[in-house]
Amino acid sequence: MSSRKASFLALSTFLAAPLGAPLHAVAQEGVIEEVIVTGSRIARDAGTYVGPMTTLDGDSIRTDPNYSLTDQLLELPSIGAQGTDRRNANGGRGANFAGIHQLNPERTLVLYDGRRTVNTIRDSTGLAVDLQSFPVNMIDRVEVLADGASTIYGSDAIAGVINLIPKSDVDGIELSIGGGTPDDPGGDHFDAGLLFGITGDRGFFTAGVTYVFDGDVDYQERDWSRLPILGQAESGGQVLTLFGSGIPPEGRALEAGIIFLPNPETGESFQTYDTFCTGGGPGSDGSGSIDCLIEQGHRFNYNDIPSGVSLINENRNLNFSAVGEYELDGGVTAYVNANLSHREGRLNFTPLPVQGAAGRFTDLIQVPFTNPNIPADALTVIQDARAATCAALDPADQPACLANPNFQMNWRGLDLGPRTFDYDSDTLSGTVGLRGDMTWFDRAWSWDTWFTIGRSELFEVTKGQLNVAKLQTAVDPVLCAADASCPKDGDGNPTLDIFGRSPKTAEEIAYTTFDDQERTDYDMMHLAATVAGELVDLPAGPVGVAAGVEYREEKGGVQTSGVVQAGDSGGNFAEPTSGKYDVYEIYTEFAIPLVSGAPMAEELSLDVAGRYSDYDTIGDEFTYKFALGWAPVESLRFRGTYATGFRAPNILELFGGVADTFQSVTDPCTAPISDPNVAANCAAAGVPAGFVQPAAQLKISAGGNENLEAETSESYSLGFVWQPDFAPLRVSMDWYDVEVEDAIGNPDPVDVIQACYDSPGGSLSAAECSRIGRGPAGDVVRFDLLNENLATIETSGIDLDATYTFDTDVGQIQVDWLLNWLDEWVQTTKSGVVSDRTDLVAGLVSDWAAYPEWRSNLRVTLARDNWTAGVTYRYLDKMEVFDVIGFGTLEPTADAQHYIDLEGSYDVGAWSFQAGVENVTNEEPPYVPEVSVNTSGIYDFLGRFFYARASVSFD
Structure with missing residues (x-):
């Protein structure tokens, strides 16, 4: 037996000792109800927990315009802008993620009912829980702990925890149906839900199912994204130039500097290629005409093609969840939960460019001078350019230059038809467990043990993908003649013509394109046992303690097609990925009352926790946490925490193929x-x-790197909660500071x-x-750029959460205000490169979105009898524009964004009706330098959005 397993078994035996003691149900009458709150395994009065917690109630989620948990979470200022949601999602293959305090989703642990659940592979290195894989009608509330929690939950909780807590008190059936549409084309929404529950003396069972459809939005359906530009034409008084791609569908001979676009003035089959021109942008000359290069085809507008290009992708989600528990004899309760999710959708892409940087073809398209499809006048220019190139070389190098039988081209296969990306994903997870209460040495204890298993699968098909090897053969008369399947004419010459725009035959399309397939799978198995109770009595009260052991195994892989692995695809080359790891863990936690009921110390308490983890990949890690709570009076509580944390590199980061x-x-x-x-x-x-x-x-x-070490962190928080007796007011404010060392990523x-x-x-x-x-x-x-432990990340700021409720003659008014102030977000690489992203915004081409200094969400709700009305004001601070493209920042500042949302509801008997408008003023996103989208993912892409929903309940 290995030393790792022997140590784990010894610790497990110690912790299991209370389970062997006589079990007796413990009745506690006349005391404050104690519950397990997120961030602790010790049952306590929820109001005394030391930790910055925000709770999102289930009603807010179920009334979201898009029936989306992620949309609601991303409206919390403490949730960073790096996740994906319905308003701006294109990446993520329809999955949605969220991260706390501007740290990536991999550094935020998502729990379901306080327990781990299976991750979804979100990109080549990212793993996180898909928040859209749970039916929203099953969510009772969401607790967001914006504080390091690795000591309680293990890896991934560096930034904090998002805990989805399901309903347990449903008796009857609830049906719902809803829909919405933007003011601009595309982006239609439909949702339907069914919730069923039954409760009894010894338990309950609740199940929910939802179906959600979100329609796509194409680039050409929004004025601000229709043209790929480096700036807005009249922005800041500057005349700016449209961008686009230098790889056009007409084809471009690089050495000769020509594009195979007929010149209407000279009658030649080509034009001299210019990188840019001085024609200005749309409207710059008052005519509204498009920039000359895009109009003439020199620069290709990949945002506006007949088949459409997805700005927001089409997506369908069908989710099912069930939870239940049953009280057995002897004070033991059996419980179970299960989640199943099916997700599918489509993205439309622009046809692939062939530019000499795909797969193993690193010299662009090599076209022999003998290709019979080359226009004669263009061939003369190309040959003259070759002669001039060779003449400029040293005499010794000229013979080899002149003997080269090929010239180089780039080209885009627009005439080969559309390129689409279809994805189909299934995620399932389930937990079974037993828990109970008991007395042990005359003290009240509880125990809990559970087993969780989960699997996530993703199948992707890219249709219309270009096979560069076949393309190279199809333009080379010698290679084509040797390949029986290569399209040829009656004389045996290749028929594929890439020298200008021309219809392609079905045979040519079938030969040069293929349907690329990729399969991804990820599995998790988790076994855990905990005990909790009272250890000793102190003058201020009993010392609470919790301890536990865990074993977890995770494995996964990505299987790519043979064409991709061979480097013959015009898309991204990718090697297959496969790997696994396991971890044994033990943790303990103490809640120590120091003072109680004293002057200026109604309560003073200390929480201490520690966790030891032993991975078969990175070795062992030890983390610990201290939290101090002080309530000078009952209405005011101060809290402070210090915690260390870690994040183990995931399978893709460790074993991912290039x-x-x-x-x-x-x-x-x-x-x-x-x-x-x-x-x-x-x-x-x-x-x-x-x-x-x-x-x-x-x-x-x-690609992956098996020598990666764990990310480690230190986090501090200091804050207060104030609930005065004289007013229905609750205010909490917390300062946070997080430092992540050895952050994993690509340089x-x-x-x-x-x-x-x-x-x-x-x-x-x-x-x-x-x-x-x-x-x-x-x-x-x-x-x-392989994965590395490359940097230190430091971020700090303040979270504010305030609620004020008061009665008027009109009805009850509630004001909710959430605010985040970002003090700093700085990344420093080990080579000394400092990236201060505070108050910066970048386009989607970067690996990050935005770091606004101020984010605010103010909501005012009026409730009277059976109706409510509300208005929400969402504020996003102005930011300096980071020019990730490198063409020079044309607009130094992205203006602040002011979003206003209206909503109302009306209840009649068993029926409930809801309607509203998001982004009432139809705010468009500000310009941010970007290759295609022209803005950043933090902004609203949909625009003004109208929605309505109805639900009915049956007992």
Whole structure:
């Protein structure tokens, strides 16, 4: 037996000792009800818990316009802007996530009824619980603990915990149906729900099912996203240039500098390619015309194509959940819960560009001069350009240059048909357990043991994916002749014509495209046992204690297609992933009353907790926590915590195969170069003079690293809760400070490439240069960024939660105010690169969204008899724009956003009706430099949204 297992069994035996004692139901009459609150395993008066907690009631969730738990959570200012939700989701494959205090969702632990549940794979390195996988009509409340909780729950709770607590008191049936539509096209919504419950003397059973449909929104259905621009035409008095892609569907011969677009003035089959022009943007000349490059086709507008491109993807969710418990003899209760979720949807993409940075094809499309489809006049220009290139070389190099039978092209397969991405996901989890009360050495104790198992599966099909190997064969007469399936004419010549726009035959489309398939699965098994009770009596009261042991195993993998693994796909290359780990853990917690009922110390208490974890991947970790609560008077309570935490690297971070992504990075070697030292480094790297980056995106190869260590953290919080006797007011305010060390991630490609070409004296001596490789044309064809423990993250701020209720002649008015002030959010890499993101906003091309200094949510509700009316004001502070693309920030500030929502409800007997409008003033997102979306994911993409819902209950 291994030492890890032997130690675990010994500890388990010790903790199980109370279970062997005689069990007696413990009756406690005439005392304050004690409950288990999020962040502790000790039963106590919920009002005395030391920790910054926000509670979201189930009614708020069920009345959300989109029937979305995530939408409601992201309106809490303490929930950061890095998650995805209905208002701005494109990524996440329809899954929704949330993170606390601007830390990624991987650093926030999501629980279901106080217990772990299975994760969903959200991208190449991310794992988190999909908040859309639970039926919202089953949620009684959500407790958000914005404080480190690794000592109680283990890994992933660095930022805090989101605990979804299901209903347990339903007696009867409830049906609901709802829908909504934006003022602008697309984005329609429909939902339906069924809730059933039965209660009895010895237990209950509750089950709920929901169906939610969210329609897609295309880029061309919003004026602000229809054109890929670097700025708004009249923004700040500047005439700005439209952007788009330099890889057009007409095809572009790089060496000759031509695009295969007929010139109406000269009658030639091509035009000279210009990177930009001075035509200005839409409306800049008062005509409303589109910038000349996009109008003429030089720069391709990938946001506006006939088949549509998804700004918000279509998504369907069918969720089921059931919970139940039954009291057995001897004071033992058996309980069970089960969750099943099916999610499916579609995204429409722009056709893939072939730019020499996909798969193993690093030299763009190699087109032989002998291809019979090349227009004769263009061929002459291309051959002349080759002759000029060779003549400029050293005499010794000229023969090889002249002997090269090919020229290089980039091209976009718009004529091959649409490219769509379909996903189909199933998530299931279940828990069975036993709990009970007992006396042990004449003291009241409780025990709980449970077993949880879960699985998440995702199947993805990308239709219309380009096979670059087949494309290369189809333009090469020799290769095509040797391949019996290659489309040819009667003379044996290839028929595929990529030199200008032309319809493609079904045979050509079938040969050059394929349906790419990828399967992802993730499994979790969790076994836990806890005991809790009173240890000793102190003058201020008994010392509460809880302890537990846990074993958890997680495993998962990603299976990619053979075409992708071979590097023949025009999409992102990706290796398969497979891995597993297990962990044994033990923890203990003490609630120590220090003073009670004394002057200026109605209560003074100390909580202490510790956890030891032993992973078979990263070794062991020990975390601990101290929390102090002081109530000088009954109406005022101060609280402070200090906690250490950790996050173990997940399977994808450890074992993930190399996968390619395309990120917006400006090559420092693109002309013109103003810094002589950068120019010298570029020349040393073999970049030819006058080189222009062919596309705004570079291929980044990322992957797992089995040598990763755990992220560790220290967190502090200090705050108070005030509930005065003289007014129906409750105010809580908490200052927080979190420092994460050895944060796992990929180095920022912008920082890496800049550090390389800032090497002193044109030496390319920086270590970052080893990550970058270039092709013969000077373009970046290799950029390796494996996972690392790369940085320290520090964030701090203040959370405010206030509620005031008062009666008037009209009805009862309740005012709820939630506020977050972000003091700082700073990341410092181990190489010393400091990224202060406080008060910054970036586009979706970055790995982060926004870090506003102020976020606020103010809601006023009027309730009278059987109706309510409410207005919500959501405020998002102005932010400085971070130019992640590197073309120069054209708008230095994104304006503050002011969203107003209206809602009302009316109850008649068993019926309840609700209607409202979100974003009443139809606020459009401010401009943020971005490759396509032109804004950041923190803003509302849908615009003004009308909704209504009806429900009926039966006893």
